[in-house]
Amino acid sequence: MAEVSKEISIECPLVYSLQHEDGGNQAEETQAQARLDTDGLTLSPENSEELMVTYRNIVDFFAGDYRISLTLTSRSRIILSGLGYQYEPFLRILSQLRNEMLLKDMLMEEPLKSAWKDAGFSFRDKAGVELKGSCELRLYDTGLVVMPEFGEVIRVSYSDIGRLKAGDYVLTLTTEESEVLVLLQLGRNFDPFRAALSDAMKGLALKSQAILNEALPELDSLLLREASQLMKEGRAAIKADLDKISPEIWKRLEKRLSAFGLGEEYAFLKSLAQEDKLCIGIKRGLMGDLTGEYIWFLIPICSYDPAKPGNAIAMEAASEDGEGKATYFFRIMPRQDYRNSRDISAVLQEVDRSIRTINRCMREINFRREPIYLSEERLQEAAYVKYLFAVRKLRSLRFLRECFIGRVVHASPEQWKQDVLDLLKFNTETDYDNQKWKKEA
Numbered sequence: 001m002a003e004v005s006k007e008i009s010i011e012c013p014l015v016y017s018l019q020h021e022d023g024g025n026q027a028e029e030t031q032a033q034a035r036l037d038t039d040g041l042t043l044s045p046e047n048s049e050e051l052m053v054t055y056r057n058i059v060d061f062f063a064g065d066y067r068i069s070l071t072l073t074s075r076s077r078i079i080l081s082g083l084g085y086q087y088e089p090f091l092r093i094l095s096q097l098r099n100e101m102l103l104k105d106m107l108m109e110e111p112l113k114s115a116w117k118d119a120g121f122s123f124r125d126k127a128g129v130e131l132k133g134s135c136e137l138r139l140y141d142t143g144l145v146v147m148p149e150f151g152e153v154i155r156v157s158y159s160d161i162g163r164l165k166a167g168d169y170v171l172t173l174t175t176e177e178s179e180v181l182v183l184l185q186l187g188r189n190f191d192p193f194r195a196a197l198s199d200a201m202k203g204l205a206l207k208s209q210a211i212l213n214e215a216l217p218e219l220d221s222l223l224l225r226e227a228s229q230l231m232k233e234g235r236a237a238i239k240a241d242l243d244k245i246s247p248e249i250w251k252r253l254e255k256r257l258s259a260f261g262l263g264e265e266y267a268f269l270k271s272l273a274q275e276d277k278l279c280i281g282i283k284r285g286l287m288g289d290l291t292g293e294y295i296w297f298l299i300p301i302c303s304y305d306p307a308k309p310g311n312a313i314a315m316e317a318a319s320e321d322g323e324g325k326a327t328y329f330f331r332i333m334p335r336q337d338y339r340n341s342r343d344i345s346a347v348l349q350e351v352d353r354s355i356r357t358i359n360r361c362m363r364e365i366n367f368r369r370e371p372i373y374l375s376e377e378r379l380q381e382a383a384y385v386k387y388l389f390a391v392r393k394l395r396s397l398r399f400l401r402e403c404f405i406g407r408v409v410h411a412s413p414e415q416w417k418q419d420v421l422d423l424l425k426f427n428t429e430t431d432y433d434n435q436k437w438k439k440e441a
Contacts, residue, residue, distance in 0.1 A: 009037035010093045015082035016043055034080070036093050038100075041070075043078075053078065055101040056389040063091050063150065073392070092149055099153040103145065105390045110140040110366075113200060116193050120185035121146050123154055126177045137183065137193065139200045142233055142363075144173075146181070152393075156181055157363060158201045159233040166194055177360075207284070208232040215282050215293060216252045223249065234283025234367065235359045236298045240276040253280045260295050260318040265327060265410075268417055269299045269314050272424075277351055279359075283367065294319045294367070298358060300351040301424065302332060302344070309424030311338040312405060313354055317367070327416070328369065329405040329423055330358060334433055354403075361396035372400045373407050406437030 017029045032045040040054040053070070060071040066087050068080040083090050115138045122132035123146065131154075136147040146154040156175060163174040169190045171183040186193055208228040216224070226245045230237035242249045257266050257280065270278065279298035296317035302310040316327045332338065333350045341347055365371065371379075371387035379388045391397050405427050408419040423437045 008093055008096060009035065010086070010090055011035040012083065012086040012090060014080050014086075014090075017079050019077045019079065029081075031082075034090075036090065036097060038097060041094070055098040056105070056385065058098060059392055061094070061098075068094070073388075095148060095150050095152075099147050102153050102389070102393060105386050105393070110142060113139040113141065114196055115139075116186070116189055116196075118185070118187075119183060119189075119193075121148070121154075122180075122182045122184075124180045126179055134185075139196055141200075142204060144181075144197065144200075154181070155364075157233065157360075158204045159235065159363070160360065161201070164197075164201075171197075205229075205232060211282055211284055211293070215256055215295070216249070219249065219252065220246075231281055233363055234281050234294070234296075235363060236279035236281030236296060236355070238276075238355065239278040239280075243276075250280075253282075256280075256282075256295055257297065257318075262295070262297070262316060262318050264413060265316060265416065266297060266299075268420070269301070269327075272301045272309065273299045273314075274302060274348065274351065277348070277355070279355055281359075296362075296367070298355055300332065300355065302338075302347050302351060309421060309428060311335065312424055312427055313351070313358060314420075315358070315362075317369075325410040326369075327408045327410075327420065328372065329407070329427070329437075330354070330400065330403040331405055331427065331433065335427070335430060339428065357399065361400050364396040365390070365394065365400070371397055372404055402433075404436065406439070408439075 012034060014032060014034050015029045016032055016034070030045050030048070032043045035042045035044070040052055040057070043051040043053070045051075053072070057072050058070050059073055062069045062071075066081065066083065068083075068091060070078040070080070072078065080090075115136060117136045119135050119137050120133070121135045121137075122130060124130045131148070131151055133151065134149040136149075138145040138147060142159070143155050143157045146156075148154070156173060156179070160175045160177065161173050162176045163172075165172040165174075169184065169186065171186075171190075171194060173181040173183070175181075183193075205228065208231060209224055212224055212228050212231060213219070219227070223246050227237070227242060227249050230241055230245075239250050242253075254263075254266070257263055277300045281296050281298075283294045283296070294317060296315065299314040301312045301314060311332050313330045313332060314327055315330065318325075332354045333341075333347070338347065370384075371390060374384055374387065378384055379391065391401065406423050408416055408423060410416050419439060422439070426437050
């Protein structure tokens with residue numbers, strides 16, 4: 001096991017040029033002194049002002065033929081060359097420092113359990129794109145993080161691991177989304193790492209049982225264990241699935257919602273919903289064991305009659321301290337498709353897909369809601385710039401923002417119900433998927 005590096009930096013001469021978005025007006029190549037540290041990349045030409053580039057400003061980078069191309073948020077590019085023997089160390093430190101910043105902006109904020117250096121990996125995502133190389137492996141409370149020597153950070157949630165296979169000093173992890181992560185070259189660390197990973201996964205499962213036991217102390221231990229498998233890491237479980245274990249579980253979860261002050265809202269949305277598709281989840285607060293219980297629901301609203309309010313999944317959450325007090329709505333399917341649909345079974349298949357996706361996406365952004373509803377203009381403000389980078393890099397957050405219809409804040413029960421109906425009507429009558437419901441109280 002290795003500790004995570006605290007302070008790393010590099011300084012060296014190089015040549016850089018700037019290319020604007022349209023590909024023209026490329027500045028002449030300029031000699032400069034370059035420095036990489038925790039603040040970003042600083043370029044110091046001899047006869048002009050310094051240029052400071054923060055890691056949040058680097059949307060993507062490509063390295064090859066001893067040249068490094070940095071794509072900025074403005075879509076302009078900085079091309080670095082002339083690094084000589086410093087090329088690989090410079091690229092390695094650029095990857096590491098940018099990944100450290102990316103980890104913070106991935107909205108994780110979880111304690112690190114252990115770190116393991118000098119491993120090898122290959123990763124194939126669900127689109128079939130494969131990455132491979134050397135890396136550092138990190139085990140956090142809820143997920144495994146791969147820090148590539150060259151390239152962007154990869155995170156795999158323990159609760160998303162569908163299959164784990166070990167053999168010939170190789171670990172193969174397959175996720176529920178058919179992503180495949182192969183870990184190798186661990187040497188004498190293979191068995192200790194495999195044990196640490198197994199302990200982390202078991203620890204998360206036990207924590208899920210403990211959280212559910214605190215919320216539902218009357219529940220039989222065997223039933224609790226089954227239910228916790230459906231609700232691990234805070235995911236919202238579907239009513240029909242929990243009912244197969246015991247109908248009592250759902251009744252007690254509904255009572256828990258009422259105890260957290262969501263009973264009236266839940267009852268109203270339930271009256272509009274496909275009841276067997278309702279979902280409830282329980283999670284320890286956003287900062288792990290430092291905060292209390294956090295309960296949330298997903299309520300799909302659709303109808304045999306596409307003209308009625310629908311094509312939406314309502315989400316709301318509450319904590320023991322009363323945090324929250326707004327209901328968030330997400331589009332189930334493209335609005336034109338929903339309007340033209342006459343097959344409710346096809347719509348319900350889309351409901352199932354949306355529930356799975358929203359569940360996964362909310363866990364990946366650690367249940368943050370602010371980066372979902374903030375407008376593009378607000379994301380440019382200094383207070384929210386940390387979310388701006390996360391939006392650009394996290395597909396899960398982009399998905400939630402794209403499907404987000406609007407939120408209804410709580411001023412009074414009457415106002416809230418009317419606004420919910422207005423939002424749902426807007427959602428079925430509006431033609432374009434990118435249109436949002438604007439009203440805020």
